[in-house]
Amino acid sequence: MAINIRKMNKSDLETFKKWLYKPHVAKWYHEPESWIEEAEKSDSEFNWISHCIVEIKGKPIGFCQYYACEDSDEDWGGYTKLGGTYSIDYMIGETEFLSKGYGKEIVRKLEEKIKYHDDAKRIVVQPEKENKASRGVLLSSGYLLDDEKDIFVKVI
Template sequence: MGLRRFQTEDLGIFKEWLKKDHVKKWYTEPDDWIAEVTLRGSSFSWITHFIVEWEERPIGFGQFYKCLDAKEEWYANVPQTGTYSIDYLIGEREFLGKGYGKKTVQLLTEMIFRLSDSKRIVVQPEPENRGSCNALLANGYLFDEANGVYQKEK
């Protein structure tokens, strides 16, 4: 299993994943996600987008970014310098509940922690998204109750 950079030809499968019930439940603004990957070379060049592959088959999506660049409110109380965040999904239903989400989080985490300026990663999945929360916990993230985020220090 691995990550490869998102390419224009991946847009079709990404759109299909966003329509699936197990994805659209958490990715509620599909047009925003589509615009983001479409504009990844310009307006959203500060985000690094990936396709998750298993045996060269696309099965999901992942991305990471510096929190300073995103300027979102949900992590405003976390130190900003050196802080990154991730998003991820498993798009192919037959790969759910088998550890692929956990492995995706692991791969994104390792990639970020290889960056010289990284200090921590914060993530805020919906509390009801137990699969995502469990994938983070399984990778050593701790839930920061004060800020409502999962966090892992380098």
Template sequence: MIRLRKMEQTDLPVFKKWLYTPHVAKWYHDPLDWIDEVEEQDGAFCWIHHFIVEHEGQPIGFCQYYACDDSDELWGGYTALGGSYSIDYMIGEAGFLRKGFGKLVVADLIDRISLHSDAKRIVVQPEPENKASCGLLLSCGFAFDTEKEIYVKLLP
């Protein structure tokens, strides 16, 4: 139903469009930082795995994952535990919202991360007001760490 493919520089125009779309801009602050990261995905940000989400060959969204050890984010102590990964995701095309595509994207990312021999958990911290994302994570098997306000999924 969906396909995640490696993001290419030719995807930048649609990615930029999505970042400035109201339903995305509400949660993806500092679009220029996101654009810089994607432009440098083969350089300074080569440790992040960037993807375009396609449905029937049409780009509808973006997602990424990375090992927390490679970032400068502490993740409430989860990074220090080792084996922690994080994800980001968006459905950029408004016509594809609330149709189950987000759940498919997160499930695919979980599968990809699970293939890494060091992967023990996935940690995500959407804004509490982003009820759709918070509910999505719970529906994908994440638990909410109330002390650290982070969603965590332990991997087998």
């Protein structure tokens, strides 16, 4: 079943907040207040981040975002200064959609969106070591692990 990724809007905020406090999400999305603040200020202070909702047949099932690393204050182990570096975050909020391959599809769709940016050269992601599911998604999606920096990288 195909997923759709669309721009997050203000009416999605309550669902997003609910997902952040679900145990399977909260263990990886620490400091939910920060994530909520970024989403609430997506039209102003955090307009450099593309906040998105993942849907299946119009039903919101998750959240994802991407941004140019040069717009953030993160160095990404030196990858930011190389230029053309983007990062992604993703999660499935609705438990019945976990472990069905949707994570890999979300990553693929995010890559498609990033490739439209003329400067895009690579994507970097840094899930926690314990997040085996996300790390598995990235490896199966063609990302390579930079062991020294513990950062997954894919040249696009």
